[in-house]
Each structure stands twice: as C-alpha cells, then as structure tokens.
Amino acid sequence: MEYIIYFALSIMAVALVFVAIRFIKGPTTGDRVIALDTLTTLGVSGIVLASYLFHRFIYLDVALVYGVLGFIGVIVIARYLEGAL
Amino acid sequence: MIFLITVLLILLLMVGAAIYAIVQKDLLFAVIASGVISLILSILFLILQAPDVALTEAAIGVALTTIIFIITIRNTVRYEDERNKKKKQKNVKKLAK
Amino acid sequence: MSIMEIIGSFLVIVGSIFLFLGALGIYRMPDLYSRLQAGTKATTLGAMSVILGVGFWEPDWFLKLLVLVVFIGYSNPLSSHAMARAMFKKKIFPWTKEGGVDAYKEVIEPTGEKQES
Numbered sequence: 255m256e257y258i259i260y261f262a263l264s265i266m267a268v269a270l271v272f273v274a275i276r277f278i279k280g281p282t283t284g285d286r287v288i289a290l291d292t293l294t295t296l297g298v299s300g301i302v303l304a305s306y307l308f309h310r311f312i313y314l315d316v317a318l319v320y321g322v323l324g325f326i327g328v329i330v331i332a333r334y335l336e337g338a339l
Numbered sequence: 340m341i342f343l344i345t346v347l348l349i350l351l352l353m354v355g356a357a358i359y360a361i362v363q364k365d366l367l368f369a370v371i372a373s374g375v376i377s378l379i380l381s382i383l384f385l386i387l388q389a390p391d392v393a394l395t396e397a398a399i400g401v402a403l404t405t406i407i408f409i410i411t412i413r414n415t416v417r418y419e420d421e422r423n424k425k426k427k428q429k430n431v432k433k434l435a436k
Numbered sequence: 437m438s439i440m441e442i443i444g445s446f447l448v449i450v451g452s453i454f455l456f457l458g459a460l461g462i463y464r465m466p467d468l469y470s471r472l473q474a475g476t477k478a479t480t481l482g483a484m485s486v487i488l489g490v491g492f493w494e495p496d497w498f499l500k501l502l503v504l505v506v507f508i509g510y511s512n513p514l515s516s517h518a519m520a521r522a523m524f525k526k527k528i529f530p531w532t533k534e535g536g537v538d539a540y541k542e543v544i545e546p547t548g549e550k551q552e553s
Contacts, residue, residue, distance in 0.1 A: 255437075255493070258445050260341045262452035262486065267345045269459030274352055276462045276471075277375070278359065284468050284523040286371050291515055292462060292475045294401075296455060297378050298508065299486045301385060302501070303448075306490050312390050314500055316381065319397045321507035327374055327405035328515035331367070332522040334409050 259303055266296055287331055294324040346386060353379040364419045370408045377401060444492030451485030454478050467531040468523060476516040483508055 273296070277289035298317050305313035333339045353376055360372035377400025384393035437445075461474025484505050491501040524540065532538060 255441065255445065258448055262448055263345055264341050265452045265456045267348050269456045270348065270352065272459040272463040274355070278355075282468060282523065282528060283367060284519055284528070285471060286368060287519055288472050288475045288516075289462065290371055290374055291512070291519075292459065292479050293375060293378060295479045295483045295508070295512065296459075297382055298504070299451070299455060299483045300382065302487050302490050302504070304385060306493060308388075310390070311497065313385060314497065314504070316385055316390060316393045316397055318500070318504055318507070319394055320378075320381075320401070321504050321511065323398060323402045325511040325515040326402045329518050330406050330409050331371070332515075332518040334367075334413055335522040336525050339409070339413055 256307070259307055262303055263300065266300055270296060283331075283335065287328055291325075291328055294320060298324070346383075349379055349382060353383075366412055366417055366419060367409075370405060370412070373408070374401060374405055377404065440492050440495070444489045447485050447489030447492060451482045451487075451489060454482030454485060456482075458482060468528055469520060469530045472516055472520055476512055480508060480512045 270293070273289050273292050277286055277293075280286050280289065298320050301313065301317040301320070305311075305317070330339070356372045356375045356379070360369040360376070363369045363372070377396060381393045381396045381400065384390075384396055455478075458474055458478030461478060462471050465471045465474055487501050487505050487508075491498040529538060
C-alpha cells in the first residue's frame with residue numbers, strides 16, 4: 255500500500271511542475287489565479303496522503319482548513335478585478 | 340527516496356515563487372505568488388511534524404494576507420512605477436508654470 | 437488485502453491520474469476558459485477520489501474525510517465561477533470559430549478597460 259502512495263505522490267509532483275510552468279508563463283491574471291487554485295487542491299490531496307503515510311489523525315485538520323479557507327483569496331481577487339470590492 | 344525528491348522539488352518551487360514575487364512589477368501577481376509561498380511553507384511545516392504551526396500558517400497566509408494586500412492595492416496603485424510617473428508629471432507641470 | 441483496501445487503492449490511483457490530467461490540461465489548453473475548465477473540474481474529481489480512497493483505507497477517519505469532500509465540492513466551482521465572470525468583465529472573450537455565437541456577450545455588458553498583461 256505504501257507503493258501506491260509513492261506512485262500518487264510522484265505523479266502529483268509531475269503535475270506540480272506543469273502548474274508551476276503555467277504560473278510563470280501565463281499571459282493573463284486569470285491563468286495565474288487558476289494555477290494557485292489548482293495548487294491548493296493538489297496540496298489538500300498531498301496533505302491527506304501524507305497524513306496516512308505518517309499515521310497521524312491530527313494532520314487532517316490542516317487539510318480541512320485549506321478546504322474551508324482556500325477559495326477566499328480567489329474570491330477576493332475576482333471581486334477586485336470586477337471593481338466591486 | 341521519492342519523498343525526498345518531492346520535498347526538494349517543493350523547496351525549489353518555493354524559492355522560485357519568492358524570486359518571482361520580488362522581480363515582478365505588477366503587484367497583484369506578487370500577491371498571488373506570496374499565496375503560493377504560504378501554501379508550500381505550510382506543507383513543509385507539516386512534513387517537519389509541526390501541525391499546529393502549519394494550521395496557523397494556513398489560516399493566516401491564505402486568507403488574511405491576501406485580503407489585506409488586495410485592499411491595500413485597491414487603495415493605492417497596482418503597478419510599481421506608476422506612482423513615480425505621476426510624481427514626475429506633477430514636477431514637470433510645476434516647472435512649466 | 438481485504439476488499440476495502442482494494443477499493444481504496446483503485447480510488448487513489450484513479451484520483452491521482454485525474455489530478456495529473458488536470459495539470460496537463462492547464463499546461464496544454466489554448467484558451468483561458470478551457471484552462472479554467474480543465475484546471476477546476478478534473479482536479480475536483482481527482483481530489484475527491486483520492487480523499488475517499490484514503491477513507492476506505494482507514495475507516496475510522498471516514499467522517500472527517502467526508503466533511504473535507506463536501507467542502508471541496510462547494511468551494512472549487514464557486515471560485516471558478518467567480519474568476520470566469522471577472523475575466524469576462526475584463527473583456528477577455530472565449531475563443532470561437534468564424535461567425536461563432538457568444539450568447540453571454542449580449543446578456544452582460546462588459547465594463548472596464550482592456551487587460552494588457
């Protein structure tokens with residue numbers, strides 16, 4: 255079962271590289287914000303896998319906080335771009 | 340081994356995002372890059388077995404810092420050299436008078 | 437391996453592959469809205485699948501992981517929708533064919549100046 259976790263972590267590391275390239279390259283503001291959002295989702299999945307790897311129940315709280323608060327930054331940036339903040 | 344490679348990749352990405360936030364002239368992109376830095380720093384705290392610090396870093400870095408910096412950009416200017424240009428124009432007008 | 441572990445392993449592998457495909461779509465797609473589509477929908481499915489797979493591995497954690505799945509399920513489409521609306525108001529239009537129809541352009545009048553970078 256550990257090999258499956260290592261497989262998932264390595265494939266997510268490759269995904270991280272692609273998102274980072276888009277974050278640096280992306281022509282508009284929206285591309286960078288989408289890259290940040292995707293990085294947050296990848297981070298939540300990685301934290302859950304790491305908490306199973308370390309066998310700690312308390313590590314899930316960090317993932318929970320990211321799931322609750324992760325979208326507030328994107329919403330605030332979107333409202334600023336609309337000019338309605 | 341794969342775990343070590345992932346940690347090294349994450350560290351490299353964090354340093355890259357920090358350099359990007361310093362170099363960039365558009366301040367909005369710098370704020371987004373600081374969000375990336377906070378996310379990766381939180382994952383690093385988690386790997387170093389400090390979940391309480393990671394919790395605090397997640398709550399402050401993702402939500403609070405972004406909101407405060409966006410409100411600051413809304414009240415001032417978005418591009419870095421915009422303010423200097425305005426000052427130069429004012430000085431030119433004064434000299435012309 | 438019991439049957440729960442087999443189901444969990446299958447869900448984790450499928451979820452990680454979907455996460456990878458979402459990131460590949462962000463890198464390869466030609467248009468802002470296509471990138472938004474790929475980066476939000478596929479990634480949401482992947483994250484949900486990975487989290488539920490870990491829940492099948494460890495049945496004591498299942499309730500907390502279910503709460504996490506619900507939070508991801510409402511927060512990710514919400515941010516995607518807000519971002520698409522803001523970028524449309526900034527006059528960045530989706531890619532269409534020659535003489536294509538963009539019905540949303542007639543409903544909402546885009547205000548604000550053209551985005552440069």
